[in-house]
Amino acid sequence: MSIHTALTIAGTDPTGGAGIQADLKTFQEREVFGMSVITTVLAQNTTGVQMINHMPLELIEKQLDSVITDIPPSAVKTGMIATPEMMEFLVDYLKNLQVPYICDPVMIAKSGDPLMDAQSRQSLRQTLVPLATIVTPNIPEASELTEMNIETIDDMERAAKMIVHELGAQAAVIKGGYRTDHSTDVLYANGIITRLHADRTNTKHLHGTGCTFSAAITAELAKGHSIESAVATGKAFITDSITHTLELGTGNGPTNHWGFRLKGLPGQT
Numbered sequence: 126m127s128i129h130t131a132l133t134i135a136g137t138d139p140t141g142g143a144g145i146q147a148d149l150k151t152f153q154e155r156e157v158f159g160m161s162v163i164t165t166v167l168a169q170n171t172t173g174v175q176m177i178n179h180m181p182l183e184l185i186e187k188q189l190d191s192v193i194t195d196i197p198p199s200a201v202k203t204g205m206i207a208t209p210e211m212m213e214f215l216v217d218y219l220k221n222l223q224v225p226y227i228c229d230p231v232m233i234a235k236s237g238d239p240l241m242d243a244q245s246r247q248s249l250r251q252t253l254v255p256l257a258t259i260v261t262p263n264i265p266e267a268s269e270l271t272e273m274n275i276e277t278i279d280d281m282e283r284a285a286k287m288i289v290h291e292l293g294a295q296a297a298v299i300k301g302g303y304r305t306d307h308s309t310d311v312l313y314a315n316g317i318i319t320r321l322h323a324d325r326t327n328t329k330h331l332h333g334t335g336c337t338f339s340a341a342i343t344a345e346l347a348k349g350h351s352i353e354s355a356v357a358t359g360k361a362f363i364t365d366s367i368t369h370t371l372e373l374g375t376g377n378g379p380t381n382h383w384g385f386r387l388k389g390l391p392g393q394t
């Protein structure tokens with residue numbers, strides 16, 4: 126049996142809904158062996174972010190060395206990489222790895238709390254985005270990366286093309302979660318635009334949707350699937366996670382990482 130492995134390099138969420146914890150749960154659900162390197166420890170929950178503490182670069186480097194020299198990843202994703210110094214350091218590291226790399230350009234939590242400053246947002250465009258196999262911004266993040274005002278699906282398509290042709294990523298998925306009329310995401314890969322549709326679930330429990338979606342895509346790339354197939358599976362996985370809501374927490378709760386397993390079971394909504 127061949128074992129597939131995936132590494133997430135990101136920040137933490139003690140509630141388990143977003144960040145490293147959501148990534149590891151998702152890798153496990155997709156039957157990929159999950160590994161993690163922590164960049165930032167956060168005190169956060171379903172109501173917002175209470176405290177942020179960045180790890181020293183030396184500790185990030187040591188964690189990476191420990192994992193990679195022992196269990197090589199078949200694919201890597203980055204989530205919250207909050208400072209230009211962390212980004213610049215990771216560029217050399219990721220170039221050497223030569224495995225599929227998913228860049229989730231995490232900038233702001235749905236609670237509204239910023240996860241990086243303006244200078245870091247600019248650095249992300251020049252450092253990590255050009256290295257990515259797939260970049261997975263939500264609409265505000267795509268606007269920041271492309272300096273475009275994104276309102277329509279056509280705008281999402283233009284932004285995805287710009288991330289590939291002008292910023293240098295191999296493919297881009299613009300996530301439609303911030304829209305209120307539909308949940309259509311747009312993939313641009315290998316010169317082709319694909320619209321990924323899903324019914325919109327009327328719920329406030331959407332904490333960590335972006336992390337979970339990009340982790341599911343990473344797991345599929347780790348198995349050797351194509352970009353198009355990995356993104357289609359990621360979309361099905363996140364849709365089931367949102368549909369089978371858990372209603373946890375006093376604020377905007379997490380998604381259900383085992384939602385796809387509940388499909389068709391009696392008594393489950």
Ligand SMILES: Nc1ncnc2c1ncn2[C@@H]1O[C@H](COP(=O)(O)OP(=O)(O)O)[C@@H](O)[C@H]1O
Nearest residue numbers: 263300301302303308324325326334335338363
């Ligand atoms: N209410 C919803 N119903 C169905 N799908 C949703 C809903 N909200 C977000 N999604 C989907 O979840 C995924 C993550 O999108 P989004 O929430 O925009 O990311 P982020 O957490 O980075 O802001 C996308 O596939 C998006 O279409």
Ligand SMILES: Cc1ncc(COP(=O)(O)OP(=O)(O)O)c(N)n1
Nearest residue numbers: 136137144234235332333334335336
């Ligand atoms: C540590 C950490 N990383 C990323 C996020 C943002 O997660 P995301 O999946 O974009 O979902 P929201 O939290 O914005 O709903 C985070 N909160 N914490």
